Amino acid sequence: MKKSVKLLWWVFGGGLAFLVILILLINLRLIGHMPSIEELENPRTALASQVLAEDGTVMGKYLSVDRSNIDYKDISKNVINALLATEDRGFYEHSGISAKGTIAIPFYLLIGKKRGSSTITQQLALNLQADAEGKQRARNFFARAFQKLPEWVISIKLERNFTKEEIITLYLNTVTFGDNVYGIENGARTFFSKDPSRLSLEEAAMLVGMLKGPSQFNPRRNPQMARDRRNTVIENMIDEGYITKAEGEAAKNRPIVLRYNKIDHNKGLAPYFREVLRAELKTWCKEHKKADGTEYNLYRDGLKIYTTINPRMQLYAEEAVAKHLKDLQKSFAQQSNVKSGKVWDKRQKDLESFMKESDRYKQMKDDEATDEEIKKAFSTPVKMKVFAWRSFTEPDLNDIDTVMTPMDSIKYMRAVLQxxxxxxxxxxxxxxxxxxxxxxxxxxxxxxxxxxxxxxxxxxxxxxxxxxxxxxxxxxxxxxxxxxxxxxxxxxxxxxxxxxxxxxxxxxxxxxxxxxxxxxxxxxxxxxxxxxxxxxxxxxxxxxxxxxxxxxxxxxxxxxxxxxxxxxxxxxxxxxxxxxRIEDRNGNILETSVPEKRExxxxxxxxxxxxxxxxxxxxxxxxxxxxxxxxxxxxxxxxxxxxxxxxxxxxxxxxxxxxxxxxxxxxxxxxxxxxxxxxxxxxxxxxxxxxxxxxxxxxxxxxxxxxxxxxxxxxxxxxxxxxxxxxxxxxxxxxxxxxxxxxxxxxxxxxxxxxxxxxxxxxxxxxxxxxxxxxxxxxxxxxxxxxxxxxxxxxxxxxxxxx
Missing domain, CATH: 3.40.710.10 (DD-peptidase/beta-lactamase superfamily)
Structure with missing residues (x-):
């Protein structure tokens, strides 16, 4: 055998041995971060803590990422079919890694064509690593190649410890839809204001289509690209036999109808209550420990906080306050000293204090503006948005665009009745x-x-x-x-x-x-x-x-x-x-409240x-x-x-x-x-x-x-x-x-x-x-x-x- 051939075999054998040893060391958790079986069975993905009203409706969330978990039975079959047809057609045949797809990678690289080879299980493995280590998909070729190794190991472990349905569920609970929205439940509720079990064919296709590029195919930002991508997913479903040609064509011809409703802490029921509650819960988290001895994290541990707030009474209370203040503000604003601004004649120190509390002032200070420049800026009319009573039933209508000086806006907003x-x-x-x-x-x-x-x-x-x-x-x-x-x-x-x-x-x-x-x-x-x-x-x-x-x-x-x-x-x-009561992400009761009474x-x-x-x-x-x-x-x-x-x-x-x-x-x-x-x-x-x-x-x-x-x-x-x-x-x-x-x-x-x-x-x-x-x-x-x-x-x- 020629020396060159021997050398080639030695390189190949050595490389293979190195790869095997490397995978073994990763599996033994001696290199990198390898989740344990317990972690895989109970993945610690970051979950938003939810505030629930008396009737169980979600009033708001405390989150680092907007994510919640859902069971397989609560996911529309349209979503499952769209996912399998687009992301992993051989999902039920492989054991975590697609041999055919992996072997084909070098050939596609040689002809300069990109081709995704990751199975749903591998993508889930990457998502779990991202949650555990805060890492995302590497852009560098060599870094991404090394990232693949623990992915393969985790994928095989996932396949051994979970059913196919559980893997699909875990995957759909960890994917991102952009706008800091994670998980199919939040995706459905955010973009369509629907429970994920009720998603139509075209809605499910749009959400699955977004997985390829959440920002690129966001229907709010790029409606045409989102529609094209949605129709590609529908074509895949036709090819795989999940739907008929007629069903697919009908779905493709329908427009994207969004009912976008992202949870915003400034909106929703009882925002003042939720903010007071947030401060109390942060203290509670510091004083209570998990089984592993660490403190609870309000923004990642998926706590469920059940409150006594009655949603209907809360709505009536908010409307009552708005209805009366809307009328009362008119009378207050017509008072001579308020209308003329004379009430501020001897309040220069107060006005200066209010100015220094403003975001505009702090930003200008960060930008190293001089006091003279700041004073001039606060006396120069600019476009801005301020609060004004126009509706007591639609709070968003109370944002108005106007032109005034920042100092006048301070006086104006301070004179709003609380x-x-x-x-x-x-x-x-x-x-x-x-x-x-x-x-x-x-x-x-x-x-x-x-x-x-x-x-x-x-x-x-x-x-x-x-x-x-x-x-x-x-x-x-x-x-x-x-x-x-x-x-x-x-x-x-x-x-x-x-x-x-x-x-x-x-x-x-x-x-x-x-x-x-x-x-x-x-x-x-x-x-x-x-x-x-x-x-x-x-x-x-x-x-x-x-x-x-x-x-x-x-x-x-x-x-x-x-x-x-x-x-x-x-x-x-x-x-x-x-x-x-307060529950953890698994429904275990951590604390209950009883009223304190004294005669x-x-x-x-x-x-x-x-x-x-x-x-x-x-x-x-x-x-x-x-x-x-x-x-x-x-x-x-x-x-x-x-x-x-x-x-x-x-x-x-x-x-x-x-x-x-x-x-x-x-x-x-x-x-x-x-x-x-x-x-x-x-x-x-x-x-x-x-x-x-x-x-x-x-x-x-x-x-x-x-x-x-x-x-x-x-x-x-x-x-x-x-x-x-x-x-x-x-x-x-x-x-x-x-x-x-x-x-x-x-x-x-x-x-x-x-x-x-x-x-x-x-x-x-x-x-x-x-x-x-x-x-x-x-x-x-x-x-x-x-x-x-x-x-x-x-x-x-x-x-x-x-x-």
Whole structure:
């Protein structure tokens, strides 16, 4: 044998031996990453975690890649046939590697023609490696050749450990359709808004056709190329006998009809809720370990988070907020100081701060623009997209294109009214609806859980409840007279009335500040603050100052609703819950939630408070328009609330089956309504509650009955009836008189809205006390009754310099 032939055989034999050894080392996991049998049987592909509503519908996802798994039986036969006809016609004959296709590769390379030789099993092996190592198909010839070796080994292992149907299912769950969409289920839902089992022949062909080039054959970007590729797949199906010639021709002639609906975190139900939930779940993942000791990953581990959100109630809540804010914004924008821009005349520091928070500013800083260049850019009109109310049923219609300076856009967007709304079952604590603002795309700040604002008169029911527990009777007649505590005097109610007397129940119904201050003087600010802080359990600080009788504490809507559960739930406070359980990707339950309950008052006292708070919505109460303007029937307890200078408007209300609350205001408290008629809680928060309940009562599938009643405690032989009448001077009984104007909250301290000195401010002389001050009514300098920082009390009304 010639030396050259011997050398050739030695090279061939050596090469073959090297290849065998290399494959053996790969199989033994000594070279590269080779998944174990356990990993192949349970592939750890990155799966999006899903947030599911009460009825099991997907509300949103947390993802690094948008992927979900599906079973073989739930995939349309059209998809399977299109896949086999196009990607691997010998799938059922080979054992993972196509010998014919592999041997043919060199010959196709010699003639300069590309030909795919990878089987479906090999493509799955590559996909699994990409998930495990973050690697994609190599572009370099030699790197790709080396990549083939572990592919072959994994392919053979897959064929030995899985059925053909399982391999097809795994493959279709790992393929990409572009747009960060992975898996046939997400592909079907994204491009056609369909379950994958219902895909038609032409729809299945289009999706399979996209596998060759997800971007190139994307029907949104390249419709003609996508159609041509789809028709090629249909031709393949005809060739393989999966469909007849007539069926194929009919399908090829049909246009591509997309119903594109990619899940966007800015869209969908309850985006504010989902963002608050995201933060909580990230903490949960850090605190919980998987079987291998590693932390859960919210974006890759395919968790299923089952929530209490009712999709229909959520939709009604979002529509209620949008419907009312759309109308209310018109009135707010027409105020002279807002319309003219004068409200910003002395807010240059604030505007500069807002500018520095903007993406435009940060980008210019990254591009090393000078301060002068940035200032000029923010004063130059440019095309932009801003939020504007045009529809309350179609949020996407509220994006408008306009031309304005970036600084003007800051002023414009800051003057958009914000809102928070939440509804829950007061007995179980289950949160049914959560709206954190007007539009999540533009306004990310959640006003249900995160935002804390002064609560105004919605705090009064706790004061009246504490008075009830300390011997006061709902029918006791109380003085509607000026009250002085220390150096703090309240001389009249918010609408100007003073004098006469009224029952305690009537005072709560009409939200009379004079009576509230009288009550806290009798029971003591320190004792009431202790009751609110330690018995009710507010997380926010409740200061021991008399002004808390008028609602100066800063609390969240979430906290307030939690506390209000004690009224309809027979004296028991129930912490709101919004997660029922968390499952892993395999359906194993990782955690379940149960409501936390505490009895804080007796059932009799809670029922008495319910009957007192029903007076708020009765004729003469501050929430009477709930009945006479919105025609809401049934037994309803509630409370309106309005803070200093109409900055915040509140309404919290409940029926025997549902508790809900609304807050309305601007992000900055110097942007507010000029009149109580517009800015009071009865005009801002209450209509949202009313619109929501109108829809809830009309939807009989929800089972919320307007004829349900609050259960009478067993120890009460007769129902309670209260006297809401009085001899208060005319004006106090007018509907929607408001509650909490600046003069009623005003301490005799010479400070402005932010604690700056105010010049030429008219101050009220404190009334002289007719009897020596009691121990609980100490002089103003004593910190027990007067704060060191005057801002702890509601600030006085600022000097108005415009109309």
């Amino acid at each position: 809102a928070g709304f939440m509804a829950m079952d007061p007995e179980s604590g289950e949160v049914k609806a959560w709206v954190g603002g007007p539009n999540f795309r533009y306004f990310k700040n959640d006003h249900v859980y995160k935002t804390k604002r002064q609560v105004g008169s919605t705090f009064k029911p706790f004061l009246y409840c504490f008075a009830l527990m300390n011997g006061f009777s709902p029918n006791a007649m109380l003085p509607n007279e000026p009250v002085t505590i220390g150096n703090w005097t309240v001389s009249r109610n918010s609408e100007g009335s003073v004098g006469g007397s009224i029952s305690m129940a009537g005072a709560l119904a009409k939200s009379l500040n004079l009576v509230s201050v009288y009550l806290i003087k009798q029971i003591g600010a320190k004792a009431f603050a202790d009751f609110a802080q330690n018995k009710i359990g507010f997380e926010g600080k409740i200061p021991e100052y008399p002004s808390i009788a008028l609602g100066t504490p800063e609390l969240s809507l979430f906290e307030m609703l939690r506390a209000y559960t004690m009224f309809p739930a027979r004296g028991v406070i129930t912490k709101p819950i919004y997660i029922t 804080v008052i007796s059932e009799t006292d809670s029922y008495t408070m319910v009957k007192m708070m029903e007076g708020v919505t009765a004729a003469g109460g501050t929430g009477a328009r709930l009945r006479f303007r919105f025609n809401i029937p049934g037994e309803i307890g509630g409370k309106t609330g309005t803070t200093n200078d109409n900055t915040d408007g509140w309404f919290l209300g409940y029926t025997p089956q549902l508790l809900a609350g609304a807050w309305v205001g601007c992000e900055n408290n110097y942007l507010r309504f000029a009149s109580t008629a517009l800015g009071q809680g009865a005009n801002t928060g209450l209509p949202i509650w009313a619109y929501f309940m109108q829809k809830v009562y009309a939807d009989k599938t929800l089972g919320v009955d307007p004829n349900s009643t609050f259960p009478i405690p067993a120890n009460l032989h007769n129902d309670l009836y209260f006297n809401y009448d009085s001899n208060v001077q005319p004006g106090a009984e007018a509907e929607d008189v408001g509650n909490g104007a600046a003069t009623d909250y005003e301490p005799v301290v010479d400070v402005g809205q932010y604690g700056e000195p105010v010049e030429n401010q008219k101050k009220e002389e404190p009334a002289k006390e007719k009897e020596p001050a009691k121990e609980k009514d100490k002089p103003a300098k004593d910190p027990a009754t007067q704060p060191k920082d005057p801002k702890a009390l509601m600030p006085p009304k600022p000097v108005k310099k415009d109309n």
